[in-house]
Amino acid sequence: MHPRIAELSQFLEAQHDVVRHAFESVPPFARERVPAAGGWSVANVIEHLAVVEKRVAMRIAASIGEARNAGLPRETSADPILPTVDVARLLDRGNKISAPDAIHPTGLGADAAWDALMQSWEIVRGTLIDADGFAIGMLAMPHPVLGTASLYQWFAFVGGHEARHASQIREIGQLVVSH
Numbered sequence: 001m002h003p004r005i006a007e008l009s010q011f012l013e014a015q016h017d018v019v020r021h022a023f024e025s026v027p028p029f030a031r032e033r034v035p036a037a038g039g040w041s042v043a044n045v046i047e048h049l050a051v052v053e054k055r056v057a058m059r060i061a062a063s064i065g066e067a068r069n070a071g072l073p074r075e076t077s078a079d080p081i082l083p084t085v086d087v088a089r090l091l092d093r094g095n096k097i098s099a100p101d102a103i104h105p106t107g108l109g110a111d112a113a114w115d116a117l118m119q120s121w122e123i124v125r126g127t128l129i130d131a132d133g134f135a136i137g138m139l140a141m142p143h144p145v146l147g148t149a150s151l152y153q154w155f156a157f158v159g160g161h162e163a164r165h166a167s168q169i170r171e172i173g174q175l176v177v178s179h
Contacts, residue, residue: 003078005132008155011082012128015159015166016121019049022166023114026173031110033176040105042172043113045165047105050116053158055103057123060151063139064131075135081152090145090160093167097145124158 001009023031023046031042040048064072089095108116136151143149146157 002075002133004075004081004137004152005128007081008128008152008159009125011156012124012159015162019046019117019162019166019169022169022173025170027177028110030173030176035172035175037175040168040172041110041176042169043108043110044105045169045172046110046117047108047113048099048103049162049165050113050120051103051105052099052161053117053120053124056154056158057120057127059141060136060154061123061127061130063141063151064127064134064136067136067139068134072138073135074133075137077135077137081137081150081156085146085149085153085156085160087156087160087163090157090164091167093164093171124155128155 023042026042034041034044105113131151139151140148141151141154143154143157146153149157
């Protein structure tokens, strides 16, 4: 496995563990409760992650597929990717980011939302593994928070996005369990 893919794979795994632990820290009876002040339930957040990750993975896969068909070269750099991404900005819950309607949850229950996230997660992982050895840093797409981001950076965004929402899940869990 190319060092850049290994770096991103490890980062994605670690952040997915963070969101899984956050989800599991909320008792099942509270996962579909909306906080009294409004907003999303834990199940809503998980469904949002599932929708975003599937959409991102499909866009990345399409971009890589087109580039490979056009002769995308092999990766020659082993420089780390994570230092090129402002992960701290993604994790800053004080920096409010409004999700467009297309990636809002539709109301799946907690178990169905988790299953959807796992399916999306497998698509993300498969897309990353399929990119192994290709110079996907040459490919970029606009990102609403990061600006123009390489496909490597988009994979890092997926991990950072999960970690951001893991914090939100823990916050929601405290609100809905204590009331």
